[in-house]
Amino acid sequence: MKKQLEIEAPAKINLTLKVLGKRADGYHELESIMQQISLRDKIILERGGQAIKIKSNSHMIPEDEENLAYKAAQLLYTKFSIKEGLRIYIEKNIPIGAGLAGGSTDAAAVMIGINDLHNLGLGKNELMEIGLNIGSDVPFCIMGGIALAKGRGEVLTALNKGLQLEMLLVKPDYQLSTGAVYREFKRERVNQSPDNKAFIEAWLKYDIIGLTQHMQNDLETVSIKMCPDIKIIKNKLNALGAIKSLMSGSGPSVIGVFASYEEAREAWERIKGQYKETYLISSYN
Numbered sequence: 001m002k003k004q005l006e007i008e009a010p011a012k013i014n015l016t017l018k019v020l021g022k023r024a025d026g027y028h029e030l031e032s033i034m035q036q037i038s039l040r041d042k043i044i045l046e047r048g049g050q051a052i053k054i055k056s057n058s059h060m061i062p063e064d065e066e067n068l069a070y071k072a073a074q075l076l077y078t079k080f081s082i083k084e085g086l087r088i089y090i091e092k093n094i095p096i097g098a099g100l101a102g103g104s105t106d107a108a109a110v111m112i113g114i115n116d117l118h119n120l121g122l123g124k125n126e127l128m129e130i131g132l133n134i135g136s137d138v139p140f141c142i143m144g145g146i147a148l149a150k151g152r153g154e155v156l157t158a159l160n161k162g163l164q165l166e167m168l169l170v171k172p173d174y175q176l177s178t179g180a181v182y183r184e185f186k187r188e189r190v191n192q193s194p195d196n197k198a199f200i201e202a203w204l205k206y207d208i209i210g211l212t213q214h215m216q217n218d219l220e221t222v223s224i225k226m227c228p229d230i231k232i233i234k235n236k237l238n239a240l241g242a243i244k245s246l247m248s249g250s251g252p253s254v255i256g257v258f259a260s261y262e263e264a265r266e267a268w269e270r271i272k273g274q275y276k277e278t279y280l281i282s283s284y285n
């Protein structure tokens with residue numbers, strides 16, 4: 001059995017996010033196009049010791065059982081009665097509280113890693129099912145690529161690999177709680193909701209103009225009320241030549257889609273002095 005393992009944990013953006021309504025279990029029914037991006041954490045797992053221990057280069061994430069990566073490890077260790085301890089090192093590169101599924105992707109990577117380290121023999125679907133107990137975005141983070149997500153986010157249909165999107169991501173100096181954003185959401189206040197069918201048609205045709213026209217996020221209005229910087233950044237990205245700018249997930253990260261890497265880079269040169277957290281990213285398959 002291997003002793004140590006290194007796994008990449010890519011962030012997620014929502015190219016569309018339609019929130020259909022609140023369900024009996026308190027979650028909202030979604031329809032969203034989720035895409036992994038090149039911005040990623042690195043997870044190192046090492047078997048040994050008596051307990052599950054977390055360390056990170058970031059002081060912004062908990063190093064105890066509050067961390068989703070810890071919860072994911074503990075869930076598998078209990079389920080499979082694993083007695084040996086585990087050291088988890090998280091090299092954090094994804095901004096926190098940003099709407100990029102940073103905690104979920106670390107949890108997903110830990111589950112994939114433990115499955116390998118301990119030869120648990122779990123298939124992707126089984127891992128995704130267990131991962132849903134940790135968070136709504138964990139199943140997608142396990143599956144990866146680009147997918148249409150329904151249900152809480154766990155009913156996933158993979159899309160064929162399409163255009164490589166070149167983007168600039170800007171995170172305002174503010175964190176938003178996903179739960180708080182959803183609590184404020186009112187379906188009747190949404191005036192322009194995404195058409196996922198039209199997005200997918202454009203995606204399959206490699207039609208960048210068509211697909212960006214269908215990039216919408218129902219949570220944007222709510223999150224902009226809590227963090228007006230989102231709107232300011234959207235306007236700046238548009239002025240810098242983005243074909244489309246959109247908030248990701250529950251925010252406050254904003255992505256701008258550009259026609260080429262060079263254009264994204266030029267915009268980045270102009271905006272990076274204004275915001276601490278700016279990243280040149282592309283879709284990751």
Ligand code: C5P
Nearest residue numbers: 026027028030135136152153178179182
């Ligand atoms: O599943 P996760 O713990 O990541 O979700 C965080 C919060 O976001 C939930 O407690 C819920 O308030 C909200 N949420 C939702 N509907 C979803 C996903 C998340 O209401 N489909």
